[in-house]
Amino acid sequence: MATAGHAHSDSFQYQPALPIPNGKLCMWLFLSTEIMFFAALIGTYIVIRFGAPVWPFSHEVHLSEPIGAFNTFVLICSSVSVVLALEASRANRAGAAKGWIATTLALGVLFLGVKAYEYNAKFGHGIYPALPRSRMYEKPDLYFASAVRQRIQALRAEINAKGAENLTEQDQQRLQLLDEIAADPALGPDPTRASLTALALRIMPLGTAPGEEESHHAGLNDEHPWLKLPIVVPGGNMWASTYFTLTGFHALHVLGGLVVFALLLFMRLDAGKANFIENIGLYWHFVDIVWIFLFPLLYLF
Amino acid sequence: MSANASGETVVDPHAAEHGIGKYIAVFVALIVLTGASFFTYSSLWPFHDEPAVGRLFMMAVSCTKATLVMLFFMHLKWEANWKYVLTVPPAIMAIFIMLALVPDIGLRYRIASPKRRAFMAEPLDVASVEAGSHAADNGDQQHETGGEH
């Protein structure tokens, strides 16, 4: 008895409890906390979105459903590959397990890459939340017009700061374009509702509702990316808030999983690691499930 | 231990070990279901006028997909009853918190102040612009965007 203290791990027995390893139970408990975390975020999105007076269609905010669907496909593939890694590890085929983990890692990186591409596209169009306010306006009102005017003036000042003798031909063209925009009736002394709307559509035409025919005409911001004029996206601010928050936290979870997969590549993934792979697999499937809900909610609704 | 593992009714947690074919089947099902969500976008989808139908359909598809992932990839199909204890309460609470937010947040414009209404987003009145631009502003606009019209 007196020596029992030196070898606790072998001698201690516990009351029979759940027939699963501690790690797996802990992972499942952790996943239930994660359910609540995403429930708060997704719940917020749903009440804000369906309570909003107007919400942009996905094309109005340059969201591409095929890209989203491709990402869904990528995540589903990675779920399969991680489950195959688990099978291989259980069968003690360490090499195969490592191969599948590497596949999962590659698919996860691909997912994040696509995500980064999408984010970049939004940023390029000026669709992002920002303090004190972003380039997005909810409606074509006088605040919007004055913001456009300010931007034009800032651009002019920037070009003119080079000095009259240093202006290149490109600068001249730019100044000319700015003058043309400044002559828009909406920026004149008394703009009408219709002219303001026209200006907004001229800067960035809105996309089409699902089912309608696509009509591609580029706006000023698309034709001249250096302009970066303020844009009007009704409901766009809350759209950007929720979209970037939801996908951002999902991407962080993906990133967390990828770090573990990367660490796994340095280990020997034989049967001894099967439990560990199962746990990280559970986490990975959960991340997949979150995306399964996010994809239709954000892209297709 | 898992020699008789092909049947789906076996409660042995190791039953899944040789079921790679099963994973492939689930994988195919998930791809098909993702496609089904997209079906609401096709011209064959009969409920374009009622977006709620499409949304319900997509949520049903998502729930099916999530269930498939949980049952097979996360092995819940072969687990004992603890799976209900761990998954059902958070699911109920997740739905509950969403519902509790509806009266105040989902209906937040019900008691919106005049100031809020003045700044509230509203759909762009594209029709009025088109009517106007074809009549008067057409000449002005042609220079920049005329090529597209």
Added chain:
Amino acid sequence: MSATIAHGHEGAHGDAHAHSGSFLTTYVFSRDHKVIGIQFLISTLLWFVVGGLLALAVRWQLAWPWADMPIVGRMLFSAEGGQISPEFYTMLFTMHASVMIFFVIIPILAGAFGNFLIPLMIGAEDMAFPTLNMLSYWAMWPAFILMTASFFVEGGAASAGWTAYTPLASVHQAAPASGTGQTLWLLGLIFVGISSMMGSVNYMTTIIQMRAPGMTMFRLPLTIWAMFITAVLQAFALPVLTAALFMQVLDRVLGTGFFVPEGLMINNETAGAGGGQPLLWQHLFWFYSHPAVYIMILPAMGMVSDMIATFARKPIFGYKPMVYAIAGIAGLGFIVWGHHMFMSGMNPYLGMTFMLATMMIALPSAIKVFNWLGTIWGGKIELTTPMLFSLAFVSMFIIGGLSGIFMAATPVDLFIHDTYFIVGHIHYVLFGSSAFAIFGGIYYWYPKMFGRMMNETLGKIHFLLSFIFFNGTFFTMHILGAGGFPRRLADPYHYEAFKHMQPMNQFMTICALGMGAAQIIFAINFFGSLFFGKRVGRNPWRANSLEWQAPSPPGHGNFDFQPVVYRGPYEFNSPEVDEDYYPQTQPPPEKGGQEKQKEGEQH
């Protein structure tokens, strides 16, 4: 005496384990649940001092507004000539509540007592995940540092109240102090949340999976039951707060619009994108923070149950109803958060629903009080310091619980909401109940933690002063609230109607100072007893639960024998044995001859 207690010589045993690692791994980055528990205990007691000093400053301002603070005033606010400025006053009560709730009561109950007691009381050698446990402590440090730093940034610490109601908290321009300090506050709480989350999954896993043979769920001490349910509450409620905290950070840093309505101008500046709703924050915040109230009281209830049974020398009255009451409080606790928002502009029909649920949550609390009274009925009460604190807990919890019914009644809440009635209520629950149970728990388990007794005389003086001054400080708050005295006012006497309440506030402040001074006795006792306390054996209180069968202090791995559990933890004065206690590990008398049983043979 049974064999399980007789064998083993704790001095030699302790030495055998103490030197297995370096100083750093043994005492700093330790993975041993007992060291982590004591680390939590010391850290939170230090923050208790900080929170207490902040409270005294709040009381000073309420008693003698704009008066120079003696001694420290000149040092702290030389610019204002030793006065507390109104900006600083808002920071004081904000940080007092934040520190006390998030850095003292929650981590001391779940972190310190949870860590120390769970493996010992269930007969495990450690937590299921010692490393995760260590990380849960060290995740508190970024929070500590961020909170401390927030006092020194421009604009000062968070000043929007511990509830951080938006838009005051989420818009930079709304208050001079809601700048960087508020962001640091939010980030600090996110770290507290991460720490609690890691702790709670670990506790649940440990309690489910690592109980000693024979320790069925209904043989667990009520402390463990309470810790378990607390962990469940934390696991399910905390992520919602974390999400809300992140959203407020994004509102502040990135300019998202979750909590800001359209067209909001503050101090002539646009306050963000708009499209959200301030009430969203309140819903998400209280979805956690109401269960948090139970997180702050349930472990205390469990600990008090253990102490009362031990010192009444009698089995706990109605063990299973007690367990069901804890579970009932937890279950109902999730659906009553709206009672903090009756006056917030919430939909009044929703308010009515929340009111019904809130009324019902008083029920399990009442059941618990009746069962405690039932426990001391017919016992042999030993008025030790822990017992005095436990009985004080019951006495004070009755007040705190009953005053809650006033708030649950929506029309009454209409009047007393945001008055000192609420302040009195929350302090009766959090200080009079939770903190008294914590003090009792420290006196009770100190011998197990450090192998020495705390001084009883000093303990009783500490109790006497705390008890008197506590009631002097907080009881009158109820009638102040009934008089309509609003909370969070830097100078309530700005209003004619409240001027005649100033003498009462001065009395309360004097009591609060006394209460603060009483804690010095506790500090002397706590640290002095580390060196001069009387050494104790394994079971100084003659209690039944498993931790008392381990050496004091337990070595690494806790038990020097395999604990096997034969019965529940409250079999005091059982007719089966001669002694007035009956340890859980002691084999039943008919097997009395075979004392040297092999572990796990039968039970």
Added chain:
Amino acid sequence: MPVEFGPDEFKTNERRTIVTRFWIFLFLLVPILGVGVFLWAPYAGVYLPQDVSTHGHKIDHLFTFILLLTGAVFIATEVVLVVFMWRYDRERNQDPVKFTHGSHNLEMVWTIIPAATLLFIAIYQMNAWAEVKIDRPDIPPTLKVTARQFEWRLQYPGPDGVLDTRDDIHTVNDLHIPVNEQILIHLESDDVLHSFFLPNLRIKQDAVPGSTIPVWFRATEIGAFDLVCAELCGWGHYKMKGRLTIESREDFENWLEQKRQEQEAVQ
């Protein structure tokens, strides 16, 4: 093997009786002083302030009702605690300890009785709640109150009787209402949360930016009272003080007319 006692007190019983009595007396002080403070409070003037509204007496009645009910429970439980401490003290109690694990019947009794009581309170109060927050009167708003850091802006409809028109009459922190008339206030906030608290009218409602929240009441007595902000709204929260004047219809109209003329003189 001897049982190791912790504190010395258990080994020697001298002085213990006196000390024990002292503790029991200390616990007895809780119900005595608790009740005493509430009895003393009305005489000290630190109690529910004068009620000048039609619905206020219902709230006060509920308060008193709950106070009496909880007071009875409070006295009963605290006294039981003290009696048990007295009776079952280690030295005093020579009987063997009652070895019991509880009583199912007792548990049922003390579950069902409080449950029924609580349910009764819950249902009993619903009417008062509905009167104050749900049954909104169907009249045009008497005035609009806009809270901002740190003042109350009040806006009365001008001669046209419609709010938000050019002839509106604006005042700051000076709230006048006619007595014995149904008042409907539109409550708004310009910046952060505030709370519109009229202690004497038993009215409290948070002002939420972005929302117009209706508040209604009927004052019964003429006089001047405090308008308090009861929700933290920044550093100047404490000085966000308004004055409520309840006056006769005539006085009210005179005051309104006077304000209107002052306003025109400025413009």
